[in-house]
Amino acid sequence: MTVPVLLVAGFLGAGKTTFINQVLHQPHGQRIAAIVNDFGQINIDAALLENAADDVIGLRNGCICCAMQGDLLRTLRQVLDGQAPDLIVIEASGVADPGGIVNALLDPVLRQAVSLDCVLSLVDAEDVTANPMRRRDPLWQAQVKAADMVRLSRTDAVDSASLDALRGHLAELGARHVLGDDDTTLAAVVGMAGRARFPLPAAQIQTSDRFATCEWQSDGPIGMHGFRAAMNRISPHVLRAKGFVSFLEKPGQPFLFQLAGKRATMTPQPSAPKGCKLVLIGEADRMGEVDIAALLDATGPN
Numbered sequence: 001m002t003v004p005v006l007l008v009a010g011f012l013g014a015g016k017t018t019f020i021n022q023v024l025h026q027p028h029g030q031r032i033a034a035i036v037n038d039f040g041q042i043n044i045d046a047a048l049l050e051n052a053a054d055d056v057i058g059l060r061n062g063c064i065c066c067a068m069q070g071d072l073l074r075t076l077r078q079v080l081d082g083q084a085p086d087l088i089v090i091e092a093s094g095v096a097d098p099g100g101i102v103n104a105l106l107d108p109v110l111r112q113a114v115s116l117d118c119v120l121s122l123v124d125a126e127d128v129t130a131n132p133m134r135r136r137d138p139l140w141q142a143q144v145k146a147a148d149m150v151r152l153s154r155t156d157a158v159d160s161a162s163l164d165a166l167r168g169h170l171a172e173l174g175a176r177h178v179l180g181d182d183d184t185t186l187a188a189v190v191g192m193a194g195r196a197r198f199p200l201p202a203a204q205i206q207t208s209d210r211f212a213t214c215e216w217q218s219d220g221p222i223g224m225h226g227f228r229a230a231m232n233r234i235s236p237h238v239l240r241a242k243g244f245v246s247f248l249e250k251p252g253q254p255f256l257f258q259l260a261g262k263r264a265t266m267t268p269q270p271s272a273p274k275g276c277k278l279v280l281i282g283e284a285d286r287m288g289e290v291d292i293a294a295l296l297d298a299t300g301p302n
C-alpha cells in the first residue's frame with residue numbers, strides 16, 4: 001500500500017494554510033502528516049498547523065520545487081520510517097511551481113511508498129480580480145495548470161460577474177474541477193485516492209531570483225502605532241507578510257499578523273512565541289525600494 005499525498009499549492013497568501021487547517025479539523029479519523037514549506041527562514045505556517053496534524057514538519061529557507069527537492073525526499077522518507085500516516089499533505093510555498101514538486105515525487109524509490117493523488121491549487125478570487133496582471137504571471141498560471149483541482153478563496157469579496165469571469169479564465173487554462181470556498185470536505189479533495197499521476201511537462205518556472213524575503217524579529221513588544229505606520233509604508237512593496245507580534249499597549253496578548261493582497265488582519269494568538277517574528281515576501285526589486293528592517297526597527301512605543 002502506498003501512502004497518498006495531497007499537494008496543496010497556490011500563490012502567496014492564496015489560502016493554503018487556512019485550507020489545510022480546515023481539512024485537518026474535519027472529523028476524518030485519519031492519521032495525517034503535514035509537510036510545510038515556507039520560503040523564508042521562519043516557518044510561520046508550520047506553527048499554525050502544529051496542533052492540527054499528527055505530525056507537522058517545516059521545511060524552510062528555500063523552495064521545495066527547486067533548491068530543496070532533496071530535503072523534501074529526505075523528509076518524506078523520515079515520515080514513512082515511523083508509523084506510516086494514512087495521508088501526507090504537502091503545503092508548497094507560495095512561490096513554488098508544483099511541477100518541480102511533482103517531478104521530485106516521481107523518485108523511483110519513493111514511488112514505491114507514496115503516490116501523489118491530488119494537486120490542489122488555491123486561487124485568491126479577490127486578488128486575481130483586483131490585479132488582472134496576476135493572470136498573466138507564468139508562475140500563477142503554472143500553479144493553476146498543474147492542479148487536478150482548483151479551490152477559490154475569498155469569493156465573498158468578489159461580485160458574481162467577476163467570479164464567472166474568473167471561472168471562465170481558469171477553464172481556459174485547463175482547470176478541470178473548480179471548487180468554491182464552501183466545500184471543505186476531505187472526501188472532495190482526496191476522493192482521487194489511488195489514482196496514479198503522470199509526469200507534468202518538464203518545464204519549470206525558476207523563481208529563485210524573482211522573489212525575496214525579509215525576516216524581522218524583536219525580543220520584546222513594539223508600539224502598535226509605530227507598527228501600523230511601518231506597515232503602511234511597507235505594504236505596497238510586499239506581496240505577503242505574516243508572523244507573530246506583541247504590543248506594548250497589549251501586554252501578554254500576542255497576535256498573529258497576516259497581510260495578503262490588500263488585506264491585513266490581526267488575530268489574538270495566545271500560543272505565539274514571546275516578542276515579534278515577521279516574514280515578508282515580495283518581488284525582489286519592489287522590496288528593495290524600502291528599508292523594511294529599518295522601518296520595523298523604528299516601531300518603538302507611541
Ligand SMILES: Nc1nc2c(ncn2[C@@H]2O[C@H](COP(=O)(O)OP(=O)(O)OP(=O)(O)O)[C@@H](O)[C@H]2O)c(=O)[nH]1
Pocket residue numbers: 010011012013014015016017018019045093094122152153154155181240242258259260265
Ligand atoms: N476572507 C477570507 N480570508 C481568507 C480566506 N482564505 C485565507 N484567508 C486569509 O488570508 C490570509 C492568508 O491565508 P493563508 O492560508 O495563510 O495563505 P497561504 O497561501 O498559506 O499563504 P503563504 O503560505 O504565505 O503563501 C490569512 O489572513 C487568512 O486568514 C478566505 O477564503 N476568505
